[in-house]
Amino acid sequence: METCDKAAFRSYVDVLLDRLDAHAGRTVLRYLDEDVTGAAFRASIYRYARALASFGVTRHAFVAMFAPNCPDALAIRYATNLLGATTMFLPAIESAEQRAAFVTRMQPTLLIAFAQTKHLVPAHSGAQLAYVGAGPARLRLDIRARVQHDLPVQSRARPDDLAVVVSSGGSTGAPKASRRSFAAYSTMVSAPSPEDRRQLVNGALAYLSQVLVDNTLSGGGTVVLKTGYDPADTLATIEAERITDVLLVEPQLFETMDHPDVHRCDLSSLRSIAHIGGSAPAILRRRAIRRLGPVLTHMYGASEAGLVSVLTPSDYLVDASLLDSAGRIRSGVDVRIRRADGTFAHHGQHGAIEVKSKAVAQGYHRQPIEAAHKFRDGWCLTGDIGFIDAKGYLHVTGRGGDVAEIDGAVIGPAQIETPLCALPDVRYARAIASGDAARGYVWDVVVVPWTGRRVDVARCMRALESACGASVAKAVRMAALQRVPLTEQGKVNRAAITFRCRDASKRGLEGAVSRSRLNAPSEAPA
Known part of the structure; x- marks a missing residue:
């Protein structure tokens, strides 16, 4: 474990550690209102590397974590990769049975849990266990790390070795675990990033959050x-920490944009x-720009496909109609649209979006059947439907299951959500593929009211019929909620x-909803 060439x-x-050394006295992390300097974080990585080695972690090992957002989780991740081992942040799957099955399928060498996440550890995972901030002393990784010295540790990473496994959100079923080598992942996070960037990370350490953290450091x-x-804490943090970049x-x-504090907080540092997601209606994006300023950057991609396209302020400030799009396809990314008959689409023709680039994952980890359906000849089959317009901008209509052709028109979530969000009482609407397609429903739709307003579902259905036609309206089942789950x-x-x-359908709820919580958005859009 001593220093060598x-x-x-x-x-x-290696690049990150050099940067921490160069900025030894600067704050690189802010956590619970405390500063972590480059020197302190670098030392923590080296100490954790030695502690992990004492648990038997070597090159080709696989370290998985149920991890909260904290400096220790990041240090352990970097220490694992420094040893040439693979790292993964595990998803907090709600079902204990499904969570245990997922961990068993991943087959980690070492499974690490924190005081905040120890309840997520399956009873029988088959992996060696270690803990941070909890658990028996003999299994406490953080205790072992404290007694290690902080001299540099030689990197054992090799370009073709497996570096990271990233879980998908699992919103359409069991999470998928995309994998990338050290060479592939290092290239992905090597884009230039300014030294004065202050990145807020306030969600689970998922795919894009990891990339943003690595790129920023x-x-x-x-990184804060x-x-x-x-939403209130996000706005307060942007003001207090002078945040320049945030992912939502x-x-x-x-x-966030509809919270009352948006008018009271100083957001000038942004x-x-x-924001990620392929098909938000332009009416909501326009409201976000009015309230937050021209700082909105829409990104389309996935843990498997990498970042595919970006819509920047320089695009939509020149041409507001581009707010209907997912932006311009990034340099080095190839996108093709495959029609239902297997042929490739021309400009303006809908089809399945397929992506090829150096950022595309190299498959799924221990999920060969799923990988065979997702990756073919270097192409990632995203599962999304869309088209490329004559100017080269990508338009994402929605996930394949969320899109249907009705009366000759291709209808996706945004086409349903737009007329609903235009109603004065509706703050937000979300359409997804119905879970009861066998009963004739194509979409399940929830509508959320402004505080003090009442959403009339019948009126919403009439507006939907007027905008999209009776056939679409008949294919929709709708409920009014105070919050989108x-x-x-x-x-x-x-x-x-x-x-x-x-x-709602069973109970025939087509009336109004009660008042939202007191801290919910309290005004309709101007």
């Missing part, structure tokens, strides 16, 4: 870690609010939406 290959961790910036998402999935973006990663909880729509 560096290997010719330099992984992203490698560029010499600062929060234990979870809350679409439901979080709309919760340069970019990156979300998953751990902030995405819409599809199973919960289907349950609520099914329940």
Whole structure:
């Protein structure tokens, strides 16, 4: 474990450690209102590397974590990769049975849990266990790390070795686990990043959050870690920490932009609010820009496909109609649209989106059947439907299951949500593929009212029929809720939406909803 000559290959961790050394006295992480300097974080990585080695972690080992947003989780991840081993942040799957099955399928060498996450550890995972902040002393990784010295540890990473396994959100079923080598992942996070960047990370350490953290730290910036998402806290943190960059999935973006504090907080430090999700209606994006300023950056991609396209302020400030799109396809990314008959589409023709680039995952980890359906000849079959317009901008109509052709028109969630969000009483609407297609439903739709307003579902259905036609309206089952149910990663909880729509249908609920919580958005859009 002593220092020796560096290997010719330099992984992203080597670059990051060099940057921490160069900025030893600067704050690189903010957590629970405390500063972590470059020197302290670098020392923590080396100490954890030695502690992991004492647990038998070597090159080709696989370390999986049920991890909260905290510096220790990041340090353990980097230490694992420094040893040439694979790392993964495990999803907090709600079902204990499904969570145990997923962990067993991943087959980690070492399974690490924290005080906040120890309840997630399956009873019989088959993996060696270690803990941080909890558990018996003999299994305490953090206790072992404290007694290690912090001299540099030689990187054992090799370009073709497996570096990271990233879980999908699992919103459409069991999570998928995409994998990338050290060479592939190091390339992915090597984009230039300014040293004065202050990145807020307030959600689960999922795929894009990991990339943003790695990119920010490698560029010499600062990451502000929060234990979870809350709209009021997000706005307060942006003001207090002078945040320049934040990532929000679409439901979080709309919760944040509609919160009453948006008018009271100083958000002038913001340069970019990156939001992910392929098909948000332009009416909501326009409202976000009015309330938050021209800092909205829409990104389309997935854990399997990498980042595919980006819509920047420089695009939509010149041409507002581009707010209907997912932006311009990134350099180095090939996108093709495959029609139902197997032929490739021309501009403006809908079809299945397929992606090829260096950022595409190299398959799924221990999920060969799923991988065979997702990856073919270097192409990632996203499962989304869309088209490329004459200007080269990508339009994402929605997931394949969320899109249907009715009366000759291709209808996706945005086409349903747009007329609903235009109603004065509706703050937000979300459409997904119905969980009861056998009963004739194509979409389950939830509508959320402004505080103090009442949503009339019958009126919503009439507006939908007027905009999309009677056939579409008949294919929709709708419920009015105070909040859209979300998953751990902030995405819409599809199973919960289907349950609520099914329940509303059974009880014949087509009336109004009660007042939202006192801290909910309190005004309709101007």
